Amino acid sequence: MNNSTEFPKATYRYDPYRSHKFRLKWDGEYVAGFSKVSALSRSVNVVTHRSGGDPSVSRQMPGQSEYPAITLERGVTHDPAFEQWANKVWDYHNSAHDDEPQGTSNKDVSLKDFRKDVVLELYNEAGQKVMAYTIFRCWPSEFAALPEMDADGNAVAISRLKLENQGWEKDTSIAQPSEHSFNKPSS
Numbered sequence: 001m002n003n004s005t006e007f008p009k010a011t012y013r014y015d016p017y018r019s020h021k022f023r024l025k026w027d028g029e030y031v032a033g034f035s036k037v038s039a040l041s042r043s044v045n046v047v048t049h050r051s052g053g054d055p056s057v058s059r060q061m062p063g064q065s066e067y068p069a070i071t072l073e074r075g076v077t078h079d080p081a082f083e084q085w086a087n088k089v090w091d092y093h094n095s096a097h098d099d100e101p102q103g104t105s106n107k108d109v110s111l112k113d114f115r116k117d118v119v120l121e122l123y124n125e126a127g128q129k130v131m132a133y134t135i136f137r138c139w140p141s142e143f144a145a146l147p148e149m150d151a152d153g154n155a156v157a158i159s160r161l162k163l164e165n166q167g168w169e170k171d172t173s174i175a176q177p178s179e180h181s182f183n184k185p186s187s
Contacts, residue, residue: 017130021123024072026116026138031081035158036073037120040133040168042066067167069141070118076146076157086143086161088114115139118163119171126179132171138163 024031045063074082116139121132142162147155 017122017124019122021125021127023121023123025119025121026085031074032079033074033077034072035075035156036071038069038071040070040120040135041068042167043068065167067165070135070138070163070165072161072163073158076159082140082143082159082161083145085114085116086140089140118165124177124179128177128179129174130177131174133168134171135163135165135168137166140164 022034022037024034024037042065044065047061047063048058049061050058072082115137118135118138119132120135121129124130140161141164142160144160147158147160
């Protein structure tokens with residue numbers, strides 16, 4: 001069985017990459033602790049058209065592309081990255097004060113930099129970066145600071161950030177690495 005098209009530099013490799021080694025970065029810095037990132041997907045709406053002189057058959061053609069929101073999950077820590085970004089879209093502390101009606105302080109939203117490009121990197125089993133996708137103009141539409149609490153449970157507390165986006169693109173400059181061979185113990 002020839003595997004040269006799936007893994008041209010590692011023709012001995014038959015297994016696809018696993019989904020458990022990944023990193024996310026925004027504002028040029030890696031953000032730590034992610035346990036889950038939802039799938040990058042897109043769909044194209046179907047436009048149906050029928051001309052008046054055509055037989056009783058409609059034609060279908062591609063319409064608008066849509067990119068569903070991406071959900072990020074990570075264990076609750078003292079890193080404020082999720083909350084700071086979510087607060088750029090709406091900040092309760094700045095939205096209303098005792099002497100102002102809610103929403104009149106003109107500080108509800110920071111439109112200057114609430115959208116960010118996010119880079120999702122995938123790594124192979126040896127820890128080598130094998131591909132990356134840039135997700136464009138993301139902004140948080142939902143933020144869960146804490147999960148549901150359960151005194152009888154022992155689960156990790158997970159915070160969640162849902163990001164709307166305007167599409168994504170694969171970084172084609174990342175070449176397939178030549179995978180390392182490990183010999184332990186070394187001779």
